[in-house]
Amino acid sequence: MANTVESGATMPEQMSVVDDIAAEFTDKRGMLIPLLQRVQSELGYLSPETMERIALRAGVSPARVFGVASFYSQFRLKPVGKHIVRVCMGTACHVQGAGGIKDAICDELGVEEGGTTEDGEFTVEPVACLGCCSLAPVIMIDEDAFGRLTPDEARKVVRNYGVEEN
């Protein structure tokens, strides 16, 4: 188990994912962030081992890779659930009660902010702004946005999302 990630890729598979993606970059200049983004979207998160491999392929030190990965909020250093629930915490959502939406979702799923459900289905991620401000409060599950929510409706959305999937 220690050698696998959420997507089920074994360590050698993770390494070859990094190698394959890195090979697509002809221009090494500025490739680090796009490379991290591509690898994360493939593997779900960035493990210490993948970051070391990325360092090797990008020709920079592992410290530099970790420095960049930990600086930007997009990069996850821990495995995540199958679905990401992004709860918008932007200004418009805040004044329309985003705090209550976040609490309701965390309560419904039984996780803390940033946490993943025990069954590995959902990770709850508060985000700065999804840019759908006039439909506030908004959440996004994977690529699907849901607007004008009440705490009660937010609970239903996550509940039903799970059901439809299974």
Added chain:
Amino acid sequence: MAEQNTSNRVTVGLSSCGIAAGAAHVYDAFEKEFEGKGLGVLLKHTGCIGMCYREPLVDVDTSEGRVTYGGVTPDGVARIVEEHIVGGKPVEDLMVRADGHELPDDSYYAQQVRLVLRNAGIIDPESIDDYVAAGGYEALKKALDTMTPEGVIEEVKASGLRGRGGAGFPAAVKWELCAKQEATPKYMIVNADEGDPGAFMDRSILEGDPHSVLEGLTIAAYAIGASEGYVYARAEYPLAVKRLKMAIADSLERGFLGENILGSDFSFTIKVKEGAGAFVCGEETALIASIEGQRGMPRIRPPFPAAEGLWGKPTNNNNVETYANVPWIIANGADAYASYGTETSKGTKVFALAGKIARGGLVEVPMGIPLKDIIFEIGGGIQDGREFKAVQLGGPSGGCVPMEHVDINMDYESVTKTGAIMGSGGMVVMDDRTCMVDIARFFLQFTQDESCGKCTFCRVGTKRMLEILDRIAGGEGREGDIERLEELGKSIVSSSLCGLGQSAPNPVLTTIKYFRHEYEAHVNEKRCPAGACKALITYEIDPEKCVGCTLCAKVCPVGAVSGERKEPHAIDTELCTKCDACRNACKFEAVVVK
């Protein structure tokens, strides 16, 4: 019959907001309705029309003119097809705008002038043919065929266009600085890292009319002599990124980008760089560091990017809206542009209206119109007829403008005088239920979190300010806390390197300036006048108003509400988590916060 109807067209607004409101289902419903019926109706999609409060929006064009429908559901689709398209009689109760009809929503558009948003919500953003048909790339042709690079700079200078990212620096002056550099290659950057929470102007422009930004960028590149451009886009805007990439590929194919553009000897290429989520990357030197693959940390200027920017080469950086203005200016001339706005703030500005506003959306108005017109005329005032309290301009870097200043004119200088900033155009409206201490704390939490950590005052000072605000909102404010906030705030402003730190205390300082009494109520009386700070409030049910409908008891997640049907209910304050679900659910205003 089918032949008669070939001019009929249905256009569904498919921007992120529209999709969040269910527009994709509406589009599918039309597809299904039209299937096999041979109605000869053209089904299209477009970007943000701007009336976000009415999403999902659908335009129906027939020989009788255009009708815009709002709040359309799949059921509504069936009615529109049957009654309007087949029956020829528009569905009046869904109508928001229509040729030959006077409707309440007309006032939303009455004062708007759409130069930047000229195509948004009208053309299909994924079709270069639509853009060209709307006059797109004519300005680029004109610039390349008839104008020198210096001539372009002069024209834009004469138009008075100022950078729309927030600071308002004259765009052409920046271009000129970069054009004069001898080092090559030169780079262009579009700052599309719209990080202000509460702002969605740039997203809507990119989703609704990506070619306008690319055309403006290419014209500016010609003026400066740059060969390569980068669009630095927020990764949280997947649809904008997708449409941008499509637009770049299409323009390359048509020769509006690439080698020897339109047969000239000017060559230019554009790449999209997806940001990775860091507010500080809105600052140009941090943004450049991010494109270079480093942590997005600002550096001391000078040297300015115009001299030493990306990869150490001369670089010009403007935001999305600034570039989107350029084709219009070149096509219509500087004088036409400068006829809008005020002496020092020319042209138009796009604002994103959100918060407790009745009609939230994207609006474009001439610079200098009174703020109150935007909020009360265009925005229709406050939701549910509540009372206007303040509006936050410029996001976490800006400040709030209270009722007493709501009649200011929206030009750079007048806004700055209030302590707020024009910013990139985010306007978050607040009502009497919004607590100003809570709002200040919200913004500071954001900037504190987003501080890159380089400058001590920004890194530690915002942290200390946040601790003070946390305790004030938590009912543990101490005497002298308000003064400490002011003192710390001023020190952070003067001791930070970049715009993030220099402006981070603004929301706190402006709320103290205009709503000091609210801070004092929290500190001295341990009371939150707006009823928002959880530690200082309790929920009760007014037995006079409660009709015993049981709705509050049903929505309470912790079972704190009890009572028999048709009898007044009561809240167990020990169990209550103050989640506000009961107050939102109550239709009789019987849930009161004390």
